[in-house]
Structures are given as structure tokens and as C-alpha cells.
Amino acid sequence: DVKVTQSSRYLVKRTGEKVFLECVQDMDHENMFWYRQDPGLGLRLIYFSYDVKMKEKGDIPEGYSVSREKKERFSLILESASTNQTSMYLCASSEILKTEAFFGQGTRLTVV
Amino acid sequence: QQQVKQSPQSLIVQKGGISIINCAYENTAFDYFPWYQQFPGKGPALLIAIRPDVSEKKEGRFTISFNKSAKQFSLHIMDSQPGDSATYFCAANSGYALNFGKGTSLLVTP
Numbered sequence: 001d002v003k004v005t006q007s008s009r010y011l012v013k014r015t016g017e018k019v020f021l022e023c024v025q026d027m028d029h030e031n032m033f034w035y036r037q038d039p040g041l042g043l044r045l046i047y048f049s050y051d052v053k054m055k056e057k058g059d060i061p062e063g064y065s066v067s068r069e070k071k072e073r074f075s076l077i078l079e080s081a082s083t084n085q086t087s088m089y090l091c092a093s094s095e096i097l098k099t100e101a102f103f104g105q106g107t108r109l110t111v112v
Numbered sequence: 113q114q115q116v117k118q119s120p121q122s123l124i125v126q127k128g129g130i131s132i133i134n135c136a137y138e139n140t141a142f143d144y145f146p147w148y149q150q151f152p153g154k155g156p157a158l159l160i161a162i163r164p165d166v167s168e169k170k171e172g173r174f175t176i177s178f179n180k181s182a183k184q185f186s187l188h189i190m191d192s193q194p195g196d197s198a199t200y201f202c203a204a205n206s207g208y209a210l211n212f213g214k215g216t217s218l219l220v221t222p
Contacts, residue, residue: 004155033209040121042114042201042214043156050208058209090155098144098205103155 003027006091006104013111019078021107023091029102030095032074034058034066037088037106046089049074081111115139116204118213125220131189133216135202138183142204142211147176147187150199150215159200160187192220 007022025032031050035043035058045058047066055066063085067075074093078085088108094101117136125131135145146161162169162176162185169176175188189196197220203210 031208035212040214042118043210043212045209045211048209056208092155097208100146100158100161101210103157105153105155 004091004093004102004104006089006107008107009105011107011109013078013081013109015082015111017078017081017111019081019109019111021076021078021089021091021109023074023076023104024072025074025091025093025102026072027093027095027102028071029093030071031093031097031101032068033092033094033101034064034074034076035090035092036060037090043090046076078109081109083111085109086111114214115142115211116202116213118202118216120216121214122217123219125189125192125218127192127194127220127222129192129220131187131192131196131218131220133187133200133202133218134184135186135204135213136182136184137204137211139204139206140183141206144205145176145178145185146203146205146210147174148201148203148212150201156201189218192218194220194222196220 033048034046049068091104092101148156149159150156202213
């Protein structure tokens with residue numbers, strides 16, 4: 001079974017902190033994604049990566065950056081956390097485009 | 113802007129009934145249309161998907177109907193069960209990433 005693992009289920013951070021969300025997949029997938037999920041807004045794409053060291057902005061990249069130094073690991077970075085970044089963050093991976101994307105269990109981040 | 117519009121936002125169906133969720137899109141470049149199911153505390157998981165060369169796909173109690181000319185697709189859940197209570201997301205893909213609808217919260221009552 002494909003497994004996408006996010007390092008934390010719950011995080012509480014203070015405004016202005018630098019926050020790292022880590023995601024690891026174990027199926028050698030080329031593509032990895034970070035989504036943000038908010039009630040009534042669905043899933044919105046923050047960033048994605050189609051190869052090591054490659055990244056592309058999604059629909060809502062402002063306030064975020066990403067890092068992919070190894071194929072299996074994709075990190076989301078909040079440079080200076082703000083309260084409006086309180087949300088559920090979901091990581092996903094897929095082998096090739098336009099096929100099944102596998103999601104992690106999510107990280108619920110609260111910024112206070 | 114939301115590239116995939118999903119309705120209704122919430123749905124209550126009695127056990128044994130049919131649940132229907134609708135989605136519409138504008139981008140004619142979309143050519144892969146999956147539905148994801150999400151239970152509380154879990155990430156979304158692929159339920160069923162369709163490509164635009166067919167008008168319908170059925171897997172067990174779940175059916176996608178696809179209308180290319182109307183740019184609409186829908187999920188039908190036959191004989192709905194309480195265990196189907198979850199949030200359902202439609203999505204569409206033309207390139208690297210999926211564009212999701214806002215989700216439908218389905219409650220199936222006993």
C-alpha cells in the first residue's frame with residue numbers, strides 16, 4: 001500500500017514563527033503536492049513538485065515556500081506564520097499525472 | 113477562482129436512498145475527473161474516476177455520469193448506507209494538479 005506520512009497530526013505555533021510541515025511518501029512517486037483544506041472552500045493547491053528540486057506555485061502560494069531535496073520528501077514552510085494560516089494541510093503524491101493521488105492524514109495547524 | 117463548481121454543499125439521505133452530487137467545469141482542457149471520499153480525521157481517498165471518452169462509469173454502488181457537451185459530471189450513490197456518510201469532493205485535472213470542488217457533506221440516516 002502507498003503510504004504518505006505527514007510528520008505531525010496537530011501543531012500549535014505562535015504568530016511570526018517559522019513553521020515546517022514534513023511529508024514523506026514511500027512509493028517513489030514523481031509528483032508531490034501540498035493542499036490546504038478549509039471548511040466551505042474545499043482543497044486549494046499551495047505548491048506542487050514534479051521532480052527533485054523542482055517546484056511550481058499552485059493557486060495560493062503567498063506566505064508559503066517548499067523544499068524537495070529528496071524524491072520521497074516534500075516540505076512546506078511557513079516563513080512567518082499568521083493566524084489566517086490556521087488550517088488543515090494535506091500532502092499528496094502521485095506516480096504519473098492524471099492518475100490517483102494518495103493523501104496523507106493531514107496536519108491541523110493552529111497559529112495563535 | 114474555483115474551476116470546479118460542486119453542489120449541494122450538504123446532503124441528507126435516508127438509508128437505501130440515492131445520493132446525487134453534481135459538479136460543473138469550464139475548462140475544456142480537463143480530461144480526468146475523479147471523485148474523492150473523506151472521512152473525519154482522514155485524508156481524502158480516491159473513490160472512482162472517469163475520463164471524457166466515456167459517459168458513465170460504475171463501480172459497485174457508485175456511478176459517475178459524465179456529460180461532455182454540458183461540461184458536467186455527477187456522482188450517484190445507490191442504496192446509500194450510513195457508512196457512506198462522509199465528505200465527497202469532485203475534481204478535474206488537465207495538467208499536474210487536481211482542481212477540487214468545495215465538497216459535499218453527506219449524511220445517510222438509518
